[in-house]
Amino acid sequence: MQWTSIIVIYPLFWVMSAFFVLPFGVRTHDExxxxxxxxxxxxxxxxxxxxxxxxxxxxxxxxxFGLYYANYVNGWITTDDINIVGKLAGV
Structure with missing residues (x-):
């Protein structure tokens, strides 16, 4: 993976993580x-x-992102593993 790809992909993970993290630890006035x-x-x-x-x-x-990069390097999960349409069609 090129370093420019890392610069582009990491912010996507950061924004996705921000939406995941936001609701945790928040207390309302009633609570x-x-x-x-x-x-x-x-x-x-x-x-x-x-x-x-x-x-x-x-x-x-x-x-x-570390898990994503490790998967990219090691090829644990590939597009063939998640192609359920081809498996259902018998291809």
Missing amino acids: AGVAKIPGQADSAPVRFEPRKIVRRTTVVSLIL
Whole structure:
């Protein structure tokens, strides 16, 4: 894999990981027992900590990209392994 491919693919893993990590560790005002501001959404977090989210996202994306790269190098799962249409058609 070329280094330019890594530069392009890793941010995709990072953004995907960000959406995966966002809901974890979030406490709403009702869960924390804090009064809400009028007009506030029920799902709004008590404290939004973007640095913590960025750190968690980076760790998760590094692990996922590491697994992707290891699979790319070692060929554990190939396109033939996930081609269920050809297997069903008997090809």
